[in-house]
Amino acid sequence: EAQVTQNPRYLITVTGKKLTVTCSQNMNHEYMSWYRQDPGLGLRQIYYSMNVEVTDKGDVPEGYKVSRKEKRNFPLILESPSPNQTSLYFCASSKSGEQYFGPGTRLTVT
Amino acid sequence: KQEVTQIPAALSVPEGENLVLNCSFTDSAIYNLQWFRQDPGKGLTSLLLIQSSQREQTSGRLNASLDKSSGRSTLYIAASQPGDSATYLCAVEGNNRLAFGKGNQVVVIP
Numbered sequence: 001e002a003q004v005t006q007n008p009r010y011l012i013t014v015t016g017k018k019l020t021v022t023c024s025q026n027m028n029h030e031y032m033s034w035y036r037q038d039p040g041l042g043l044r045q046i047y048y049s050m051n052v053e054v055t056d057k058g059d060v061p062e063g064y065k066v067s068r069k070e071k072r073n074f075p076l077i078l079e080s081p082s083p084n085q086t087s088l089y090f091c092a093s094s095k096s097g098e099q100y101f102g103p104g105t106r107l108t109v110t
Numbered sequence: 111k112q113e114v115t116q117i118p119a120a121l122s123v124p125e126g127e128n129l130v131l132n133c134s135f136t137d138s139a140i141y142n143l144q145w146f147r148q149d150p151g152k153g154l155t156s157l158l159l160i161q162s163s164q165r166e167q168t169s170g171r172l173n174a175s176l177d178k179s180s181g182r183s184t185l186y187i188a189a190s191q192p193g194d195s196a197t198y199l200c201a202v203e204g205n206n207r208l209a210f211g212k213g214n215q216v217v218v219i220p
């Protein structure tokens with residue numbers, strides 16, 4: 001089954017404790033991206049990757065890092081999480097413009 | 111920066127009525143436009159993708175139009191059903207980036 005998977009689905013952590021949210025797709029898509037969704041602000045793009053080893057900032061990259069060492073994986077790294085990064089995070093991959101989204105990761109930073 | 115607006119933010123309609131959801135965007139230099147459905151606490155499900163060279167797309171009871179010159183798209187859902195209750199998101203892709211509207215929250219009343 002073609003899909004985008006994210007782990008973990010739910011995470012509660014404390015300020016400053018480094019964490020990684022994994023994202024994997026099995027559709028051989030070149031383009032992958034990360035979004036956060038906040039009430040009243042909608043979905044905003046954090047980072048995107050056009051292909052392996054090619055990443056670029058989206059609209060809200062501050063406080064996040066990404067890497068793209070393999071085509072299928074695109075992890076999101078929060079090296080020192082803060083409470084304002086509490087949000088619902090989505091990973092997506094696409095081909096020919098059609099976006100496929102993961103199920104989301106609900107992150108709470110206390 | 112691309113700005114995407116969806117009006118109305120929320121609406122309720124009786125079952126059987128046709129739904130018309132509007133999306134406007136500020137930069138007409140787009141690659142494509144995609145409509146999604148999101149159920150509460152869930153991920154995004156792609157409904158229709160319109161490439162920039164196309165004027166409309168149809169799938170079952172759903173029809174989406176695109177007018178690049180005026181920066182508008184309309185999602186039309188015929189004969190609404192309670193199962194259509196959800197938030198509908200419009201997303202515009204350009205310059206390798208995706209910009210979302212804040213959504214139309216729809217309730218279909220049985």
